[in-house]
Amino acid sequence: MSGTVKSAATEDSGTRQVDLDIAGMTCASCVGRVERKLGKLEGVTATVNLPLEAAAVTVPASVSDEEVIAAVDRAGYSASIRRAPHDHTTTPAVTRPGHPTTIHGEVPSDGEHGTNHDHAGHEDYLNHGPSGDVVKPRLIGAAVLTIPLFLISMFPALQFPHWGWVALALATPVTFWAAWPFHTAAFKAARHGASTMDTLVSIGVLAAWGFSTAELLLEPVMTAHAGAAMSGGGMASMADHQLYFETAGVVTTFLLLGRWLEARAKKRAGHALKSLLDLGAKTATVLRDGVEVTVPAAQLVPGDEFVVRPGEKVATDGFVVSGHSAVDTSLITGESVPEEVGPEDTVTGATVNTSGRLLVRATRTGTDTTLAQMGRLVSDAQTGKAPIARLADRISAVFVPIVLVIAVITFALWLLLSGDLHAAFRAAVAVLVIACPCALGLATPIGLLAGTGRASQLGILIRGPEVLEDTRTVDTIVLDKTGTVTAGDLAVTSITPLNGHDADQVLRLAGAVESHSEHPIAAAITSAARGAAASAGTTLPGVDEFTSAAGGGVLGTVQHTAHAPHRVVAPLGAMGTTSAPKVPPHGDAQEDSGERGTRVHTVAAGRSSYIATQLDSGALTPLEEQQLADTEAAGATAIWVSVDGRVAGIISLQDTIKESSAPAITEFKRLGLRPILLTGDNAEVAAQVAAAVGISAEDVFAGVHPEDKVAKVTALQEAGRVVAMVGDGVNDAPALAQADLGIAMGSGTDVAREAADITVMGSSLGQVVQSMQLSRKTLGIIKSNLFWAFAYNTLGIPVAALGLLNPMLAGAAMAASSVLVVANSLRLTRFGR
Incomplete structure (x- = not known):
């Protein structure tokens, strides 16, 4: 295995495995598109993992890494070879002259595709794409601007003369700055002739803002008077003229909330390998010419003899040359009884010497150690998981193109049959507004917030909505x-x-x-x-x-x-x-x-x-x-x-x-x-x-x-x-990652908790039972949310297309669907009472 690139060595079959980091994927259709592009390369098979934004690609010798990355680029996403997280801490420096070994050091760039990203270190190898640090300020800014925007738009008592221009000022940064991740994702998909949920969000937000701006510019004095009636020309009523800036603000804010929750869950997933690697000893006391010398553990090579005093960690795998002791192996084996060791007995790196002084001769170092191999097991199990099908994305994969087609047809038919450009535009916008997935975007994060809020009261931590689907079928x-x-x-x-x-x-x-x-x-x-x-x-x-x-x-x-x-x-x-x-x-x-x-x-x-x-x-x-x-x-x-x-x-x-x-x-x-x-x-x-x-x-x-x-x-x-795994030790981490559902006991190690999908903060299996029950109920609530959100949109679209629903009522219907979703989710707060 390469010391810097996580790429499997060539096997007898002439193939190798290349692990990629892929940036820009937002939904299940993105996963399918990347897999199809990679599958077009002769002899290449790929499994793409959406939550990890990663792909495990089996590549024949005739296909280069550059061709694999280029295929992902053609799909509309960026890719880079994933660095082996454990290589940064365990590869001996003597094998890489001139490259000092560090724990969180930079990694040199490989080639024109630039693998020297901020996430080169193992501690943040999942932190690519729109991270939580990018989304959070946009979410806060959108919320601060949307709250007053919503209040003055929806409550006539709060309106003041020319409030429409204030609404425009509040909505513009939300539409173009806060919603920028949705616009860029929609543009990338459009460049390749595809559409995602981001496409509908982007068009809906822009349409609501654009329609409202056009109305305000055409009738600058339409909000000159406070209250429900708007003046302009002949004092047109709200049915004829209405501003929908709040629609753009509300949709953007809630969708950003969902993205932020997703980014948090994704970032936590990346901590498993860091926690695992941090268990290793940082230094070793090497015996050279009879003198004890302290060196970084990463510099050990096979044959080095090092001293392990009581209370110290064994620096790397080896066997005892002299001394007797009891070694606490619970970090690796999970078992509480220490192992008695003496001359010729093997010891494992990261275990703890509890009593006597040991002299150990190193036999395996770097990526060959037991700890490093366990890190590889966790990484492989996580990357190899089947892509998690998100229900909202599966719906939007069909829903988005249909809505876009209906909006275009609506505009064309109205223009053809009535000749009224304004009416045609209003009807088409009404279709987009009623179809704009505010409730669809709320369905998962609000259900998750209610479920996890109740779970936290019970001492249960659920990583995110993507872990819930298998609880129903376990x-x-x-x-x-x-x-x-x-x-x-x-x-x-x-x-x-x-x-x-x-x-x-x-x-x-x-x-x-x-x-x-x-x-x-x-x-x-x-x-x-x-x-x-x-x-x-x-x-x-x-x-x-x-x-x-x-x-x-x-x-x-x-x-x-x-x-x-x-x-x-x-x-x-x-x-x-x-x-x-x-x-x-x-x-x-x-x-x-x-x-x-x-x-x-x-x-x-x-x-x-x-x-x-x-x-x-x-x-x-x-x-x-x-x-x-x-x-x-x-x-x-x-x-x-x-x-x-x-x-x-x-x-x-x-x-x-x-x-x-x-x-x-x-x-x-x-x-x-x-x-x-x-x-x-x-x-x-x-x-x-x-x-x-x-x-x-x-x-x-x-x-x-x-x-x-x-x-x-x-x-x-x-x-x-369909397997759920419950464990608490480092030795359980790979199995927790491999299982369809990993559940860690909070009384166990950090590595087990980070590799798991659900963590119970206590030590009782009764909490595991509750976690299964609550997870299933939360998933059921999310599914019912999605159904009602989709039903509202579906029923409203034909009404809007026929011109029977103006954008004002479309916004009200959308708001009603959101209220229903929230009310349905609040049922979770009564779980277990």
């Missing part, structure tokens, strides 16, 4: 386990005391010695022990002679005082021993170590292999080994505790299941969804969790790696399923 919901169905935090779930010890004593002694370790498992045990001690009104005892064996366990001497008569538990029959425990009964001594009843014990806690070295016998018995196997089979992480050279008990830690999970699974089934559990954890844990929440055993897939999650979602889609 039939399968894939759930990540850790952090989604379960809490994602290790906690002590049970204590198995052995050889005469009681559970409280085992936890107290283990918590004391583990309190000196920074290991995540030690932290969970210490937290449980301190909680139990606080409940009893005591504190954990002190520890002396503490030692820690990396990857094994901890050892120390603990001064322990019993605060209640020691409860002797009969020795575990399976243990095969009747000897008295080494820990004698305690009296009612106080905490002071000098008082009677206080004993000093040698306490060890850790894995079975470590504990065996601390036992007088030198090994666990077969039945103790069976006890361990039974504990792990129940889905727990087992930590042994020994006291004075004998086994004292086992502390079990598990990731707890959320209370909301089982009811949510039941509701998913009621909604007709098939729940599937997908996890990187072992099969025993996955089966236990699935059984607890009500997921069928055949719908459980364990031991699944991040790239396999994408493959599983893809396989379900290829089998005809």
Whole structure:
């Protein structure tokens, strides 16, 4: 793969993939036109994604990148080769002499088509076309001017002498400056003999402004008198003369609102890769000639040896040369249990070293790392999504040309049959005004505002209207386990005391010695022990002679005082021993170590292999080994505790299941969804969790790696399923992007939330259920809005064409359709009440 251009290497088939950024697309017809133009090149196939303004193009060796870009240009749009977002941060500088590697640096231009755009950096590669920063000032300006324009035009009580000229002054900047994006898009489409929704918006706005201006210029004193009646010539009535400046202002303002919402959603979509890449380490401590040197992580090359101290991120993929530690891999795997690593064990870049010092030798750097490959997975999944069909655009693809033809026919017939140019023009303008898609443009953004406003009250964020369509047809919901169905935090779930010890004593002694370790498992045990001690009104005892064996366990001497008569538990029959425990009964001594009843014990806690070295016998018995196997089979992480050279008990830690999970699974089934559990954890844990929440055993897939999650979602889609994916970790991001509907838990990582279509801000699956229900209802409201907006226009067009509807009444009808759309959308505010 090129270090600067995101273009797949030549495959055995002789084809390559070229990813394009395409600027200027506004509707579904634009997508079809680009795909048709690219498809005319021999051997070229293309998938164009409207929300991302991107195309994934499969190109044979005989077709150059310049020919591909030229084809897009001929379709009326501009294109550039997309830069690989991850290349900017992960490509080693030593492979590109003279080109310093930066995170947000500029990228040199490639060729005459100028790929050196502002969006060359990965942080804003979607920020092309009319961005939110461009639309927002136009929207604000249009709103500021349209409000007084609407008031003085529609309410006679607010009118003053010659108010028409003030209306002209207010409407002119709205028509030509604020609505400029619509005019330019309509012009580009017209140049290629096409029309879009922008065409009708542009013509409608210009016609309303032009007709009103012509009327005012022909009768300069028509608004000389305040009130409903307008004077001029023979004091013509409003039916004969009317200004429609407010139509131009209202249409422009609401359509800009829709574009601004779209731009915001599109910009957020581009943050997924940035969040993913930002997880990587920025610097690395390289060992050169025995001296530690800090260098940018991007400069590492395979073979470099670097130091990773406790709390630091692993700079790149490699294997451990020396040292032992526990590595928190949750950023990559999503699993809460740290992985023990030692010499020759592999480690992954961006994971966190939690305890010991490691010396790691780099094996993969730059675009070959696991993190960079996950970035590619997210990018490919997003770009490869099928174009989202926007209902308003699909309607306008047929509606716009028909309206234009009807307006022309109306003008010609009136002129031919009546010979009255003024009447012909008025009838044609009435057709355009009644057909002007104010309600059609309002249908989606107003429905979205009402739905998302209510959703935000429920802690649910819906990215935009383009994500809602699949909620109606989703039939399968894939759930990540850790952090989604379960809490994602290790906690002590049970204590198995052995050889005469009681559970409280085992936890107290283990918590004391583990309190000196920074290991995540030690932290969970210490937290449980301190909680139990606080409940009893005591504190954990002190520890002396503490030692820690990396990857094994901890050892120390603990001064322990019993605060209640020691409860002797009969020795575990399976243990095969009747000897008295080494820990004698305690009296009612106080905490002071000098008082009677206080004993000093040698306490060890850790894995079975470590504990065996601390036992007088030198090994666990077969039945103790069976006890361990039974504990792990129940889905727990087992930590042994020994006291004075004998086994004292086992502390079990598990990731707890959320209370909301089982009811949510039941509701998913009621909604007709098939729940599937997908996890990187072992099969025993996955089966236990699935059984607890009500997921069928055949719908459980364990031991699944991040790239396999994408493959599983893809396989379900290829089998005809419409898939929603729910996750919270970085490892879920590619699958969230690949799914028809991605839903992220807000308690998870930023990358998961950015790759998802819907984010629930809490950690409850119950919110996921609500998000599905509200999304479906919002989509239904938007569809009904579109129907009524279209019906108003359709019914009004023939009336206007027959001359029975002057532009004044046409504007009133259009306003009525807008009121209906808004009222219908407000029904969403009552959802869930």
